[in-house]
Amino acid sequence: MARFGVRWLLAAVLMLLLGGAFFFCEYLIYFPAILKCAWPRVEHARGGGGEGIDGRPPDSPPVRAMVLSDTHLLGAVGGHWFDKLRREWQMERAFQTALWLLRPEVVFILGDIFDEGKWSSKQNWEDDVRRFHRMFRHSGDTELVVLVGNHDIGFHYEMDWFKLQRFEKVFNASSTRMVTKNGVNFLLVNTVALHGDGCPICQAVEKELIRLSKDLNCSLQSSGDGCGGTQVYPPTPPIMLQHYPLYRVSDAGCTGTDAAPPGERHLLFREKYDVLSKEASQRLLQWFKPRLILSGHTHSGCEVLHDNKYPEVSVPSFSWRNRNNPSFILASVSPGSYALSKCFLPEESTVINVYTSTGGCLVLLVLVHCLWMKGLLQCLSLCLLGKHKSL
Incomplete structure (x- = not known):
């Protein structure tokens, strides 16, 4: 009888160890990592008479925006079932824990939501969308804003109206638009369509960008010739969000634990594939003069200053399939200023x-x-x- 009692005790200890490890790695591990993160403090720009530059009281709280990128939900063709299950569970738990602890007002996802949107069938697309909405569910207090990436509708040579409109229908918004919250302008750019070859989608997107640029510049000037009938926006330069980064030669100048591996940082980027072309990049800067650019696509972190006055931050991939140490950006944005901090998620190597x-x-x-x-x-x-x- 004593021998059976010892065996039951051993079985209980083994189950306790195994269950404890599973509960920690699949649930609890996200809490201490995200609890280390906090919204950065931002100084409010004040105008004359004690008011903010958009007429709001100067003590109005800034917009709290959570920014992530490149979730790459695996599809039915190239995604192994266990890889899909594992990565989606990790992203779901990380996202839901972040929402519960940090309570952002708006969440931006900078493209490549899906891995196989560029070729998925109707049934596979609907299944991918269903899983996305389950993973990234949120309350009415948080707005989810999604940008388009090359894996969602294909690279320029794969892109067509059907795939673009299918994406826009799911997220109920145009892929190029201005989102304004509490006096802050967030400009969303469909960079997949900035190929510069005059394709129909490219022409439509560039036409919309020119219109938005005119509306914004007229809002900044308050008045001017040719500004009749334009849309009025808060008079502040935009935060520009996009999938492709603006043109840069490579990631050679990037540093930090989330930068590209040392052996890859000196690889030259290809225009219109890894980054936007020089021409498209300069047009965007001239049209909008953004105070900050946030981009994805490279799966690695980087900070670049364009023309010595336009800062760009590349947001790493949110998926453990692409990185051992995924992260996201916490941005506190007021009409006159902003502050960023980076929130790192548990490393895959720790779980292993x-x-x-x-x-x-x-x-x-x-x-x-x-x-x-x-x-x-x-x-x-x-x-x-x-x-x-x-x-």
């Missing part, structure tokens, strides 16, 4: 180490138990043999 250590402990306990039981049996045998000889 916890599971490996737990497995090693389980094996060690089983071996100790077997050796102990073997010694106990030998002891009992010797005792019984001794009694038999004495008789």
Whole structure:
């Protein structure tokens, strides 16, 4: 009976270790990581008479925007079922934990939502969309704004009206537009369509950008020739959000734990594939003169200053399939200023180490138990043999 009691005790210990490791790695691990993150403080720009530059009280709280990129939900063609299950679970738990702890007003996802949107069938597309809405569910207090990426509608040579409109219908908005919140202008740019070859989609997007540029410039000037009938926006330069980064030669100048690996930083970027072309980049800067650019696509972090006055921050991939250390940006934005901080998620290597250590402990306990039981049996045998000889 004692032997069975020891076995039950061992089984309970093993189950407790295994269950504890699973609960920690799949649920709890996101809390200490995200609890380290906080919204950065921003100084409000004040105008004359004690008012903010948009007429709001100067003590109005800034917009709290959470920015992530390149979720790459795996599709039915190239996605292995376990890889899909694992990555989607990680992103769902990280996103839901971040919403609960940080409570952003708006969440921006900078494109490449799906991995196979460029070729997925109607049924596969609907399945991908259903899973996205489950993973990134949110309350009415948080607005989710999604940008288009090359994996969502294809690179320029794969892009067509059907795929673009399918994407826009799911997210109920044009892929190029201005989103205004509390006096802050967020400009969303469909950079996949800035190829510059005069394709129909490219022409439509550039026409919309020119219109938005005119509306914004007229709003900044308050009045001017040719400004009749324009849309009025808060008079402040926009935060520009897009999938492709503006043109840069490489990531050679990028630093930090989320930058590209050292062996890849000096690889030259290809225009219209890795980054926007020089011409498209300069047009965007001239049209909008943004105070900040946030981009994705490279899967790595980087900070670049264009023309010595236009800062750009590349946001790393949110998926553990692309990075060992995914992260997202916390942005506090007022009409006259902004502040950014980066929130790092648990590293995949940490999870692997916890599971490996737990497995090693389980094996060690089983071996100790077997050796102990073997010694106990030998002891009992010797005792019984001794009694038999004495008789």
